[in-house]
Amino acid sequence: MNPVITSDIVIVGAGVVGTSIAYSLIPYDVRVLLLDKNNDVAMGATRANSAIIHAGYDPKPGTLMAKLNVEGNALYEKLCHDLSVPFRRCGSLVLAFSDTERALLEELLDRGIKNHVPDIRILDKDELHRIEPGVSADAVSALYAPSAGIINPWEFCLAQAEVFVRNGGTFLPNCEVTGIRKDTSDPDRFYLLDIPSGTIRARTVILACGIRSDIVHGFLSTPDFSIVPTRGEYYLLDKSEGSRVSHVVFQCPNASGKGVLVAPTVHGNLICGPTSEVLKEDIEDTSTTSAKLSEIKEKASRSVGNISWRDNVRNFSGIRANSTSDDFILREIPDQEGIFEAAGIKSPGLASSPAIGLYMLNLLKEKGIPLPEKKGGYDSTRKKIHFRDMTNEERAELVKKDPSYGRIVCRCEGVTEGEIRDALLSPIPPVSLDAVKRRAGTGMGRCQGGFCGPRIVEMMLGRNKNTAETSGTLPDPSPLSILQDGNGSNLFFEREAEKEVES
Ligand SMILES: Cc1cc2nc3c(=O)[nH]c(=O)nc-3n(C[C@H](O)[C@H](O)[C@H](O)COP(=O)(O)OP(=O)(O)OC[C@H]3O[C@@H](n4cnc5c(N)ncnc54)[C@H](O)[C@@H]3O)c2cc1C
Numbered sequence: 001m002n003p004v005i006t007s008d009i010v011i012v013g014a015g016v017v018g019t020s021i022a023y024s025l026i027p028y029d030v031r032v033l034l035l036d037k038n039n040d041v042a043m044g045a046t047r048a049n050s051a052i053i054h055a056g057y058d059p060k061p062g063t064l065m066a067k068l069n070v071e072g073n074a075l076y077e078k079l080c081h082d083l084s085v086p087f088r089r090c091g092s093l094v095l096a097f098s099d100t101e102r103a104l105l106e107e108l109l110d111r112g113i114k115n116h117v118p119d120i121r122i123l124d125k126d127e128l129h130r131i132e133p134g135v136s137a138d139a140v141s142a143l144y145a146p147s148a149g150i151i152n153p154w155e156f157c158l159a160q161a162e163v164f165v166r167n168g169g170t171f172l173p174n175c176e177v178t179g180i181r182k183d184t185s186d187p188d189r190f191y192l193l194d195i196p197s198g199t200i201r202a203r204t205v206i207l208a209c210g211i212r213s214d215i216v217h218g219f220l221s222t223p224d225f226s227i228v229p230t231r232g233e234y235y236l237l238d239k240s241e242g243s244r245v246s247h248v249v250f251q252c253p254n255a256s257g258k259g260v261l262v263a264p265t266v267h268g269n270l271i272c273g274p275t276s277e278v279l280k281e282d283i284e285d286t287s288t289t290s291a292k293l294s295e296i297k298e299k300a301s302r303s304v305g306n307i308s309w310r311d312n313v314r315n316f317s318g319i320r321a322n323s324t325s326d327d328f329i330l331r332e333i334p335d336q337e338g339i340f341e342a343a344g345i346k347s348p349g350l351a352s353s354p355a356i357g358l359y360m361l362n363l364l365k366e367k368g369i370p371l372p373e374k375k376g377g378y379d380s381t382r383k384k385i386h387f388r389d390m391t392n393e394e395r396a397e398l399v400k401k402d403p404s405y406g407r408i409v410c411r412c413e414g415v416t417e418g419e420i421r422d423a424l425l426s427p428i429p430p431v432s433l434d435a436v437k438r439r440a441g442t443g444m445g446r447c448q449g450g451f452c453g454p455r456i457v458e459m460m461l462g463r464n465k466n467t468a469e470t471s472g473t474l475p476d477p478s479p480l481s482i483l484q485d486g487n488g489s490n491l492f493f494e495r496e497a498e499k500e501v502e503s
Contacts, residue, residue, distance in 0.1 A: 003198040007033040007170075009369075010193060010202040012177050012216060014038075015046040016157040016350055017342045018208035020357030023160035026167045026378050028371040033200065034161065034169060037176035039487050040435045041161045041428060042154040044210040046350070047438070048286065048318025049232075050261060050274060051153050052248050054348040055092060055145030057112030057120060058258060063327045064359075066115040069348045072355035073147055079354055083159035084384040085152060086266040092148035092248035093123075093132055095139040095303055101252045105143045108253075112145065120145045134245040134304050148248055152266050153350050154438045158428070159382050165427040167378045173431075174487065180205065180219040180339070189338060204369050206340045206360065211283055211321045213329075213343035220336050225329060225344060229283040230320040232274025233292045235300075238311040238446055241270040249303050258347065260299035262307070267413075267444060272300040272307065279319065288315040313446055322346045330359055332367055340364065385422065386441075388414035409459075410452040412445020420456060424463040432483035433457065433491070457482055457491065 009025065011018045014036035022034045036043065053073050059065035080087035096102040105122055112120040121144055128135065128142045135142075165171050172195075179194035183201065193200040209216045217223040248263040262272050275292040279285055297309055323329070323344030333339045340363060342356055349356070365371060387395065387405055398418075399406035405418035423430060423439035430436045433449065436456055443449030449456075457479070465477040482491045 004201050005033070005198070006201045007031045008202065009033070009204045009206065009364075010035065010200055011206045011208060012036075012193070013044075013208035013210060013212075014041040014157075014161060014171065014173075015044045015208065015210050016042065016153060016160075016353040017210075017345050017356055018206075019157045019160040019164065020353040021206055021208060021342070021360045022164040022169055022357075023380070024357035024361040025371075026164060026169070026380050027374055029374045030371060032164070032169045033172060033202070034164065035172040035175040035177070035195070035200075037174070039173045039431050039483070040438070041171065041173075042157040042438065043486065045318050045321060046157050047154045048234075048316050049153055049347070049350055050234075050263065050271065051151055051265060052092070052261070052263065052348075052351065053087070053089075053149035053151055054351040055112065055120065055148040056115050056117045056348070056351070057108045057143065057145060058253060059111075059115065059348065060326065061111055061114035064330060065328055065348065065352065066111075068328065068352035068355040068359060070115050070117060071358075072348075072352040073149070075354040076149060076151065080151065080156070082381040083156070083163065084382050084386070085156045085159050086386070086389075087149055087151045087156075088264075088266055089147065089149040090247055090264065091144065091146040092250060093128065093135070093145075094143040094250045094252060095128075095135060096141045096143075096252060097136075097138050097302070098140070102141050104252045105141060108143050112143070117145055118147050120147075132245060132247050132249065135249055136303055136305055139303070150248065150263060150266050151350075158438060159384075162427040163380055163382050166382075167380070171428055173428075177216060177219075180216070191338065204338050204340070204364065206342070208342045208345075210345070211319050213321060213323075213341065213345075217333065217341060217343065220333060220339060223343075225323050225325045227283075227344065228322040228324065229279045230322045231277045231279050231285070231317050232320060233277075233288045233296065233317040234271060234273030234315060235293065235296055235309070235312050236265070236314045236316065237270040237272070237307070237309075238313050239268045241308055241311050242268040244270055244304055244307060251299070251303060260296055260303075262300050262304045267441070269313070270307070272296050274318070283319065286317045286319065288317050313448060320346050321349075328352070328356070330356065330363065332363065338369075340367075385419055387416045387419055409455050410440075410442040410445070410449075412447050412451075413441050413443075415440050415442045415452070417459075420459055421463075424459060429463075429467075430460075431481075432485050432489065433460075434483075434485040436460070 008030040011034045056070035183190040211229045251259040329343040407417040437443045
């Protein structure tokens with residue numbers, strides 16, 4: 001018989017929405033299981049987006065998106081401080097290039113005021129060019145929202161998940177839910193979730209499945225919405241381009257979204273994008289195309305001239321969970337008592353996510369889900385060493401205590417051996433080179449891991465060997481187990497000739 005795991009609450013999907021919900025449940029004395037079909041957290045839209053904590057003038061007043069965007073934005077400073085995640089409140093500008101667009105700015109301003117966006121206002125041409133000299137001279141005015149910010153989205157997601165695990169929560173990777181049904185034999189109203197290794201049994205289930213929200217809802221009943229997976233492609237430029245602008249620079253929004261932006265990143269790079277393309281066949285196709293990348297160059301150059309495109313370090317794409325609903329869908333699924341969903345979480349889903357977590361928590365309480373407070377206390381903070389952001393005095397002090405922080409492994413980003421070791425031993429241990437990158441920031445620079453990759457593989461093998469020896473369980477200590485990223489992206493293969501010799 002397949003093994004059955006029982007939990008009080010199961011959260012399906014470990015993107016920023018699922019982990020925000022898990023984080024908001026830390027103070028309660030309930031067994032919570034967070035699971036994802038991928039081999040790490042933040043493997044969906046959460047790892048490939050513009051990384052903007054929007055101010056909140058874009059959503060229609062009165063919607064959940066408007067309310068939770070502004071509320072979520074306001075929570076970021078404290079959260080990022082508590083979780084040791086880089087965040088910068090740099091402000092955003094929406095440029096107008098004509099009188100027609102200037103009228104659009106007035107509409108956005110009006111929405112911003114209705115949505116309670118703090119300190120939002122329209123700048124005339126002089127003030128715009130004074131505060132942001134990098135924008136095109138053709139821009140005649142701009143909507144200025146000082147509360148907008150930039151963040152590292154996957155580190156934020158990961159930090160919440162790590163703290164959740166450290167406080168007794170469980171994260172199960174590689175755990176795709178392929179079916180959900182009521183346990184009809186059980187008078188206590190349990191649900192059964194089919195996963196590859198068996199079954200999970202829980203009274204309360206929260207679905208946070210991104211672009212698969214409608215599919216997973218469909219395991220229970222026909223959804224009254226559908227997801228329209230919409231790909232957005234990007235350029236990520238070298239740090240030499242990172243100071244072209246100091247604000248997030250948007251163009252006026254249009255039918256396909258907020259348009260192409262040019263923005264600094266918290267790591268000091270420049271990001272340009274995204275495009276907008278509905279995916280009809282493979283809904284997880286995150287390839288990039290020369291046509292869409294050319295479109296980005298053309299549109300971004302309208303906002304900011306002279307971008308040096310040859311200083312591109314990476315192109316990537318992410319897939320939005322746009323939906324046929326005009327708003328976020330946050331509810332207990334009709335006629336499915338105990339099953340909750342956070343669906344259609346398109347942009348500004350990242351900005352809203354801390355408020356979505358709290359909204360879902362309140363919904364659980366309203367619906368009478370038992371949530372006794374933890375008696376022994378809890379710690380919802382995380383400390384993390386960011387060596388390159390320290391002063392020389394702080395660095396010297398640290399290296400004196402632990403010399404591994406004095407050995408730089410990733411030269412582009414200045415990441416030390418000590419930081420990589422911390423990442424390898426973190427509460428959700430990384431199983432791929434990209435997972436180490438998401439934790440320690442290695443391989444993010446110009447060489448994209450070309451120099452530090454082999455040393456990190458060596459360190460991963462050392463960690464795997466030690467863990468296997470001490471616990472006698474996973475991870476697999478063989479080099480063949482090392483992945484670049486998702487499952488199947490193995491870095492090493494046995495040569496056919498060697499296999500034959502062995503057999
Ligand atoms: C191009 C682009 C740009 C964006 N820019 C911004 C921005 O600047 N600011 C902003 O606020 N928002 C932005 N967004 C939106 C934001 O990224 C998303 O709203 C947010 O990441 C959604 O998080 P999520 O957890 O709902 O989804 P995801 O991060 O996609 O997570 C869903 C998870 O569910 C898992 N899953 C699905 N089905 C199953 C199953 N059956 N079993 C187990 N696990 C399952 C998936 O593996 C995935 O990890 C952007 C999005 C995109 C794509």
